[in-house]
Amino acid sequence: MPELPEVETVRRSLLPLVGRRIEVVEVREPRLRLRIAADFAVRLRGRSIEAIERRGKYLLFRLDGGLTLLAHLGMSGALLVQPTRTGAVHDHVCLQLDDARFLVLNDPRRFGILKLGRGEDFRELRNVGPDPLSEQVTAERLYAATRRRKKPIKNLLMDQGLLAGIGNIYANEMLYVAGVRPTRPAGRLSRAEVQRLYEAMRAVLQDAIQLGGSSISDYRDGDGRTGYFQLTLKVYDRAGQPCDRCGTTVRRIVQAGRSSFYCRVCQR
DNA sequence: CGCACCCCCTGCCGGC
């Protein structure tokens, strides 16, 4: 489910939890992608949430005492704020807060991660590059990063060490907006094409955040709200349908084991 | 070293 715009939307929806104290920690199912540590509940209980940050697709809950709760939603995870503890199916971890509400991780596929650590000291964050919307990432730097790379540009865009937060939906969409085929070897893109891609990347991600992300099947923010960006998708999951711009049938191919969608006329 | 492939897991959808 969640790529940068969805994770950012979840982060913003959870910001009212800053200042809340975690009173009760219930781990109902520790077998996520990484098994939740045995001392998780003991370490987390009694902590206050001081800030909620995002690195790529990871959320970092800054707690008092220098502790950090790292969260990743995988493909199907949701962090939901609820007034009562429902104990719904796939509610794997339930945190009761001092305002009597609950923060629940629901994740049917269990590809998510919840992990405690200190500061930024997580091995998961070692390969997380700069945020594509930050000032660190410029068209010039993106161009430099593509040189001598034979990997298809779409796969490079999804490389979390290069740019953090771009997944399959948004990689497809920004390549469509930029008019670049997902299969193009990254190093073969011209300066002008990289410039277009850089601008498309920013526009697509900003627009998606504005619309609360994409709800393809069951994505929800912390308040259970859906996003609306899926209504504006131009190519993702539109195989066999006409291209918005020229009417040519959108194609689906598989790259690195994941579906790519493109218009062979509008994208070269 | 760079890259493609496979797998983790559950749910859903289309085809037979």
Place this chain on the structure above:
DNA sequence: TGCCGGCAGGGGGTGC
């Protein structure tokens, strides 16, 4: 109607 295969927003390990 029901079963089965294929596919799904992520990412890490393996092996070529």
